[in-house]
Amino acid sequence: MFRETYILLKEFVRTFGALTIFLIDLLILTPSVLFRRFRLVVDQVYNAGALSLVIIMVCGLFVGGVLALQGYANLTRFGAEDAVGVFAGFALIKELGPVITALLFAGRAGTSLASEIGLMKATDQLSAMEMMAVDPIRRVVMPRFLGGVIAMPLLVAIFSMVGLLGAHLVGVSLLKIDVGAFWQQMQNSLDLRDVTEGILKSIVFGFIASLLAVWEGYNSIPTAEGVSRATTRTVVTTAVAVLITDFMITAAFLRN
Numbered sequence: 001m002f003r004e005t006y007i008l009l010k011e012f013v014r015t016f017g018a019l020t021i022f023l024i025d026l027l028i029l030t031p032s033v034l035f036r037r038f039r040l041v042v043d044q045v046y047n048a049g050a051l052s053l054v055i056i057m058v059c060g061l062f063v064g065g066v067l068a069l070q071g072y073a074n075l076t077r078f079g080a081e082d083a084v085g086v087f088a089g090f091a092l093i094k095e096l097g098p099v100i101t102a103l104l105f106a107g108r109a110g111t112s113l114a115s116e117i118g119l120m121k122a123t124d125q126l127s128a129m130e131m132m133a134v135d136p137i138r139r140v141v142m143p144r145f146l147g148g149v150i151a152m153p154l155l156v157a158i159f160s161m162v163g164l165l166g167a168h169l170v171g172v173s174l175l176k177i178d179v180g181a182f183w184q185q186m187q188n189s190l191d192l193r194d195v196t197e198g199i200l201k202s203i204v205f206g207f208i209a210s211l212l213a214v215w216e217g218y219n220s221i222p223t224a225e226g227v228s229r230a231t232t233r234t235v236v237t238t239a240v241a242v243l244i245t246d247f248m249i250t251a252a253f254l255r256n
Contacts, residue, residue, distance in 0.1 A: 022215055025137065026145055033142040040139075044147025048109040048210075049154055055104055060159040063100060064166025067091050071167075072175050084177055085186035088167035094194055097160035098201035099246055102209055105152060106238035110213040113144050114234040117217030118227035126218075141218055145210045152206025153199065160198070197253050204249065205242050212238050 034041060071087035117140060120126050126136040171177045213234050220230035 018219075019211075019215055022218075023211055026142060026211070026214075029138060029142050030146065033138055033146065037138070037143055040143035041146045041150070044143045045151050046147075048105070048113070048144075048148045049151030052105060052108050052151070052155060053158065055108055056101060056155050056159050057162045059100065059104060060097075060162035061166040063096060063159075064088060064092065064163030064168075065170040067096070067163070068167040068170035068175065072171065072177070081175075081177060082181035083185055084171045084175075085167065085182035086189045088164060088171070089186040089190050090194065092160045092163040092167075093190065093198040094201075095246070095250075097163060098156050098198055098205055099242060101156045101159045101202070102152070102205035102242045103239055105148070105155060105205075106209050106213070106235050106242075109148060109151070110209050110234045110238055111231045113148065113210070113213040114217035114220070115227055115231045117141065117144070117214060118220035118222075118230050121218065121220060122222040122224070122227055124222075136218075141214045145214045148210030148213065149203075149206045152209065153202040156198070156202035156205075193253070197249070201246060201249055204245055208241050208245060209238050212241065 067088040068084055071084040072081055075081050075083055075087065117126075120136075120140065126140065129136045129139060168179075168182065172179045172182055216230040216234045216237075217227075220226045
């Protein structure tokens with residue numbers, strides 16, 4: 001038992017160290033890639049962001065609607081049904097918007113990035129680039145990493161806006177909450193600190209989801225089974241890392 005725990009701990013430390021070095025290399029290369037390969041980054045923003053818009057908007061609309069229903073059902077007990085807008089605003093901007101978007105991003109764009117890079121490795125495309133003196137990190141990994149980092153905050157903003165629209169449609173149109181009270185109380189309750197928390201989470205989650213996706217793809221075993229396992233690990237590790245990080249950021253904002 002002790003030996004197995006030691007082996008697992010040793011493997012975790014080794015993987016975490018290699019991941020940290022990988023991240024440092026990506027951050028060092030970021031300025032040059034942004035200036036010299038900006039077109040590739042834009043293409044990856046489209047692949048990671050624009051192609052995820054449909055699922056982001058559909059899920060955001062229904063999450064906002066569910067928040068309005070749940071908020072109305074619970075706040076009515078206290079005679080505070082006009083505060084449904086506040087309930088939906090806080091939930092979407094501070095928590096559900098960044099977290100659910102990150103999970104959806106991992107399931108749609110993250111798996112796509114990991115499998116694409118993994119297949120390029122399995123078919124020796126990355127090795128061919130190295131033989132032609134082309135750095136695969138600069139040419140393949142970096143544009144996809146930066147595309148995901150840039151796309152995530154934009155997707156979070158769209159998710160939150162569509163979610164508020166869904167809450168408005170359900171709360172005002174269906175449940176007949178006063179539209180003025182719905183939006184006015186939300187504006188009076190939310191401040192810059194709450195918005196800052198949501199923006200910070202979206203940026204951090206973008207780094208986490210994009211980093212883990214390109215890391216798993218680049219370090220996958222070059223076989224069909226290895227690529228499939230890397231794709232699965234991308235979703236699982238991203239979900240766990242996002243939820244742990246969300247707790248840490250929320251606790252830090254509550255302490256200050």
